[in-house]
Amino acid sequence: MAARIQVPPQAKRGEPMPVRIIIQHPMETGYRHDEVGHPIKRNVIRELSCRYDGVEVFRADLSSGIAANPYIQFYTVPEASGVLELSWIDDEGVRGSERAPVVVA
Amino acid sequence: MRLRAAAALALALCTGASAQERALPLDRLKSGSDFLGADLRALQSDDIANPAMLWVERGAKMWSERAGSAGRSCADCHQDAAKTMRGVAAWYPKYDAARGRLLNLEGRINACRVEHQGAQPFKHESEELLSISAYVASQSRGLPIHVGIDGPARPHFEAGRAAYYRRRGQMNLACAQCHEENWGKRLFAETLSQGQPNGYPAYRMEWQTLGSEERRLRACLSGVRAEMLPYGAPEYLDLELFLAWRAQGLKIESPAVRR
Amino acid sequence: MKRREFIAAAASLALAPRLAGAEDNAIAPIDPKDPDVQSVTKGAPIRAGRVKLELPPLADNGNSVAMKLSVESPMTAQDHVRAVHLFSERNPVRHMAAFHLGPKSGRAEIASRIRLAGSQKIIALAEMSDGSFWAGSASVVVTLSACLDES
Numbered sequence: 338m339a340a341r342i343q344v345p346p347q348a349k350r351g352e353p354m355p356v357r358i359i360i361q362h363p364m365e366t367g368y369r370h371d372e373v374g375h376p377i378k379r380n381v382i383r384e385l386s387c388r389y390d391g392v393e394v395f396r397a398d399l400s401s402g403i404a405a406n407p408y409i410q411f412y413t414v415p416e417a418s419g420v421l422e423l424s425w426i427d428d429e430g431v432r433g434s435e436r437a438p439v440v441v442a
Numbered sequence: 443m444r445l446r447a448a449a450a451l452a453l454a455l456c457t458g459a460s461a462q463e464r465a466l467p468l469d470r471l472k473s474g475s476d477f478l479g480a481d482l483r484a485l486q487s488d489d490i491a492n493p494a495m496l497w498v499e500r501g502a503k504m505w506s507e508r509a510g511s512a513g514r515s516c517a518d519c520h521q522d523a524a525k526t527m528r529g530v531a532a533w534y535p536k537y538d539a540a541r542g543r544l545l546n547l548e549g550r551i552n553a554c555r556v557e558h559q560g561a562q563p564f565k566h567e568s569e570e571l572l573s574i575s576a577y578v579a580s581q582s583r584g585l586p587i588h589v590g591i592d593g594p595a596r597p598h599f600e601a602g603r604a605a606y607y608r609r610r611g612q613m614n615l616a617c618a619q620c621h622e623e624n625w626g627k628r629l630f631a632e633t634l635s636q637g638q639p640n641g642y643p644a645y646r647m648e649w650q651t652l653g654s655e656e657r658r659l660r661a662c663l664s665g666v667r668a669e670m671l672p673y674g675a676p677e678y679l680d681l682e683l684f685l686a687w688r689a690q691g692l693k694i695e696s697p698a699v700r701r
Numbered sequence: 702m703k704r705r706e707f708i709a710a711a712a713s714l715a716l717a718p719r720l721a722g723a724e725d726n727a728i729a730p731i732d733p734k735d736p737d738v739q740s741v742t743k744g745a746p747i748r749a750g751r752v753k754l755e756l757p758p759l760a761d762n763g764n765s766v767a768m769k770l771s772v773e774s775p776m777t778a779q780d781h782v783r784a785v786h787l788f789s790e791r792n793p794v795r796h797m798a799a800f801h802l803g804p805k806s807g808r809a810e811i812a813s814r815i816r817l818a819g820s821q822k823i824i825a826l827a828e829m830s831d832g833s834f835w836a837g838s839a840s841v842v843v844t845l846s847a848c849l850d851e852s
Contacts, residue, residue: 353807402797
């Protein structure tokens with residue numbers, strides 16, 4: 338499952354930096370039907386979390402009310418250079434993760 | 443009098459495509475993004491938030507992956523796509539003399555796969571084909587569409603043009619009636635666009651995923667309650683050639699965001 | 702409904718607005734007695750203010766609409782936003798999302814893209830570290846596609 342993380346090329350110590358993430362996922366609502374009328378089973382990313390050097394800095398509980406290929410921008414304050422790790426799980430139990438290095442000046 | 447007629451004929455023959463009667467003048471062309479609200483227009487120009495870029499990123503990975511019996515990757519022949527693929531999407535659909543048929547970008551990618559990689563062609567609208575075509579098309583962002591309709595391409599162009607003006611479906615509508623005669627006007631709450639192809643493959647909100655121009659044409663057929671021709675039907679290719687000619691000069695925005 | 706239950710319900714209805722509007726003139730854009738909301742607030746009062754929710758007034762397509770929310774908060778260990786919840790008036794799933802923040806967030810500002818089942822009001826409900834709840838809202842008109850697409 339593809340995902341992208343964008344952080345500033347260089348972050349300032351102790352200052353909030355924007356983190357932008359996007360995950361390739363249909364966020365299937367469960368309310369759609371296929372071409373022969375059968376309901377398409379619901380499958381959304383129900384939880385995603387972001388850890389900075391192992392410490393959780395952001396968490397989101399999502400539902401079908403979040404658009405397909407979910408995009409979220411949030412802020413976090415880095416104290417030192419490290420690695421941001423994004424992980425998620427969907428209704429079918431499929432997990433995904435993506436990491437991005439953060440450089441702090 | 444005879445001299446003037448001969449001069450006019452000579453001029454017509456020399457200018458090629460521009461000598462074709464254009465119902466939509468070149469200076470009135472408008473991209474699909476001109477008909478989007480501010481939110482979606484902003485989304486298209488945001489390379490992280492634009493979901494279409496997820497497919498471009500996958501395409502970039504696939505570019506270097508070895509495939510088929512030849513064990514070759516696209517990169518093995520084409521090296522850096524940013525250099526070698528720049529401008530390529532702008533001249534498709536194109537009549538391929540070596541292969542003796544009209545090809546769009548997807549068809550050309552599959553021809554490469556079969557002939558040079560010894561691999562199975564990607565299925566229509568498959569995630570793989572969408573990813574690679576989005577990646578290749580994105581290398582031509584900002585470049586104007588410019589296709590050839592002369593020689594062996596001419597019968598395809600004529601067939602495409604005839605299809606564009608032919609009424610079809612329960613609603614008995616031709617493409618031209620919405621996109622040429624009534625663009626800019628409202629259909630329910632939507633403003634009709636000119637139906638230009640310069641953004642494809644595009645992330646269409648209605649599909650909640652990336653899709654090809656062919657899929658968009660199928661969507662139009664279902665919109666006028668006409669039978670959707672199967673993927674790969676030659677009518678789509680002919681129409682794509684006509685649409686590209688009609689869009690000449692419009693800058694490529696692939697992968698765009700559309701409603 | 703039994704007489705006792707009716708009187709209790711009427712009494713709490715009379716009390717509720719007074720609790721919610723005790724310190725602020727603005728009326729919270731959300732019904733504190735709504736069961737979906739109560740599962741989050743556990744009956745705590747909700748005040749209007751501090752939460753700004755931005756949505757485009759007109760959405761091209763309900764499948765994906767830009768949403769931006771921000772909450773006034775120093776985001777210190779002593780005083781920060783614990784979570785922001787999104788509620789829909791019309792969607793089949795009314796509790797759309799919950800974003801969990803903390804002092805490490807630095808700013809209580811979130812942007813995302815949401816799905817809307819038609820024109821409606823969306824409410825952002827912020828839970829503070831001191832246990833208080835604040836709400837803001839925004840309305841969107843959602844247009845439907847003109848043509849049926851079975852591609």
